[in-house]
Amino acid sequence: MHRRGFFFSTLRWLFGSPLAVGLTSLAATFTVWLLASVRFMFPNVLIEPPLRFRVGRMEQYVPGQVETRHADRHGVWIVNGHFEGRLQLYALRVECTHLGCTTIWLESEQKFKCPCHGSGFYKDGIHFEGPAPRPLERYAIHLADDGQIEVDKSRTFRHELGEWEDPDSFIPV
Ligand code: FES
Structure with a gap:
């Protein structure tokens, strides 16, 4: 062959x-x-946004303004507003205190509204209509060494427990 x-x-x-x-x-x-x-x-890993994050500098926040830019990614409203006669910068948690739906900011009505059962909250987070039993919660907020505002979602503050008097729950303006 x-x-x-x-x-x-x-x-x-x-x-x-x-x-x-x-x-x-x-x-x-x-x-x-x-x-x-x-x-x-390499298992499936859910990448969560960090619990601590920066949201810019004080001069970016106009008095009376609700900053909605961080709501989608971080679940927080940054407010430069009055609370009991004092001007403060604070970070409100977007979840409604009734059953946890995400509130929306209504600029024309100057209030947070829950689309699920109609609860309403003033700009300072205090509830005034609907079934929500208490105000929105605040997250810890402070000025970092470099002058940036930092929000820390690992700590929350509840108004009904007197925790909004804690200096970590706001930045005086
Ligand atoms: S979850 Fe907001 S009113 Fe019910």
Whole structure:
């Protein structure tokens, strides 16, 4: 037999034979197993926004303004407003205190409104209509060393517990 003929008949024997089928199946199984193992090493991870984040400098916040820019990503309203006669900058949690729906800011009516059952909150977070049993909560807020405002969502302050008097719950303006 010529060399060429021998080569082609060997190839035909290899790839058409049960041995070739078995080896191919084995290789495919091993590949699947290998991919699954690599995938296992990198499990699904939910990337949450950080609990501490910066929201700019004091001069960016006009008195009387509710900043809505951080509501979607961080779940917070930054307000430069009056509370009991004092001008303060504070960070209100967007969740309604009834059942936790996300409130919306109505600029024309100057109030936070809950779309679920109609609770309403003044700009300072105090509830005045609907079933919400208490005001919106505040997050900790302070001026960092570099002059940036930093919000810390790991700490909350509740008005009904007298916690809005805590100096960490606002920045005096
Ligand atoms: S969840 Fe807001 S009023 Fe019910």
